[in-house]
Amino acid sequence: TELASPSTLEKSLAELNEALKSDFDLSLLPELRALRRDAHDIDALEIVAQTLLLEGQVRQQYGDYQQSLVLHNDALQLAIQRKDLALMAQSRLAIARLEMDLERYNYAQRSLDDVQQLIEQLDNHFQKTPYVAQQLLLQHRLWQGYLYVLLGSYHQAVATLRTDGLVVTGAPELRDTLLLARAWALLKLGRYQQAQPILNQVAQSNMLVRNQRMRLRFKLLQSMVWLQSGDFQQTLDTAMPALMETFATRFLDEQAELQFVMSNAYVQMGDYQQAHLYLKRYALTKDALNFQKRNNKLLQLESQYALATQKQQLSLLEKDNALQAQEIFRHQQILENTRLAQQRGALLLILAVALLGFLYWRWQNKRYLSLLEEEVKQRTAELDERNRQLQALSYSDSLTGLHNRHYFFSEADKLLAHTHGTSQSTIFCLIDIDHFKQINDSYGHAVGDQVLQQFAQLVRLQLREQDVLIRWGGEEFLLVMPDTDVSQAQPLIERIRHVVMQALFGSDAQRLMCTCSLGFAPYPLRLSNGQPLDWEQVLELADNCLYQAKHGGRDAWVGLNPPAQPLAMSFEQLQQNMEAFTVSSTQLAG
């Protein structure tokens, strides 16, 4: 199907509007709906809204208030959506009229107040749409005045229902409706003389031919004028055909009013029977009307209830949407948080791995270090042991197994330490094998070695535990006897000399004998200057003694036996006068 153009739609809307002004004919509804569909198709929302309002008006005329309210509300929503002030005012006006029919005057007033405000806002746009604004103003006056009449404020109604200052030529139906309402208000005040010229003015208009309701209202008002002016026959003559016309129509209001007017006329004429009859009919019509309105009120309430529920559902949906949006947002946040947590976790993991790596590296290092240390310790211990062994080796004589000269030099201080501060002395005794050269020369060097070994072994057997025998060099030995004075030393030394002299050396194949000479001196030894001699000097004195023993014929011992008091002489003087202080084996033997 072809789409209609806005201009053709506008045209058909105007035609329909015109037709409806004459008569609110239900047969026009299909056309209205078709127009609305076409307007929808080309998005002509203004026209859509207008068709809604028109259909609402038709339905209102036929008492379908419920549907009418829905349609008017739809038009209002469209107007709000489009921010179309004029359309909003129009919708509100339609709703106000509906509320008046339903006798909900408070609501009607509120709607009219809204319209008033909308028109004030529209004021700024008057230049643009003066006609629309004028029409709205006119309608507002009309329905505000109408409401005053309904509320019984007839003076206010008269003051409101004016056309002055407004251009009304383009809207004859509005003007006539307003004039009829004004006449009605005047008649309510009993001012039929003022009402009559207005009715005369309306009678000129062709609206009365076209619009049945207006025609009926006009006749009703005219009969009221007659009634008030006292022309009762004229009243009946005007009202009766009008009443006939109302039967089988929807205009119960006018019907009831006409019946009431006629009843009054009959009263005035004294025909109480007729008066009673019409009053009864009036009451019945009113009842029917009330019943109809009550029904509609119920329906309206229901529709309002339905609207409210719909709104509630909408707001619930909106809330639901908001909740859903919140939920989505929350989900996004959770996702975001999870992502951050994952990143953090990964970072922590990397750090942990790095830390573990570092710790492992350090642990390995430490382990390696401690292994090294252990190894070093072990090596050091080994070295110490080796050193000890080397030292031991260097301190011992390989031939005899005795300590050697080095040992004495390094250990002398230790060996002599305990003599300090005690009265006990240490004896230094040098032992030399006699004519050892001859042994070497006669029996060979190997036998000489053997003799040296056997000699050392033999002398050691004569010693006490504390005595130390040292191979001093060649065939010479040093015997150190701690805690021993000269008198205690003499028998020991003598025994050594004696044992050696009697012993057999060499091997079974080659037996030989030898002797030895010994010289000794005690340590410490004080001279007159009080200063004790050091051990090297004492050893020298012992050597001097040995020399004497050799010189005296060998196989003998000579010992220095100093007096208890320090000797009043120097070391050199002592060396030269040794004989004066010595004891010897020859002396004892002699």
Ligand SMILES: Nc1nc2c(ncn2[C@@H]2O[C@H](COP(=O)(O)OP(=O)(O)OP(=O)(O)O)[C@@H](O)[C@H]2O)c(=O)[nH]1
């Ligand atoms: N077989 C051997 N001979 C040694 C050793 N050490 C030194 N001698 C020898 O010992 C001899 C010492 O001789 P001398 O110093 O003249 O003294 P002696 O022959 O014992 O005579 P007097 O000491 O005066 O009684 C030298 O011939 C050295 O060669 C050694 O370890 N083994």
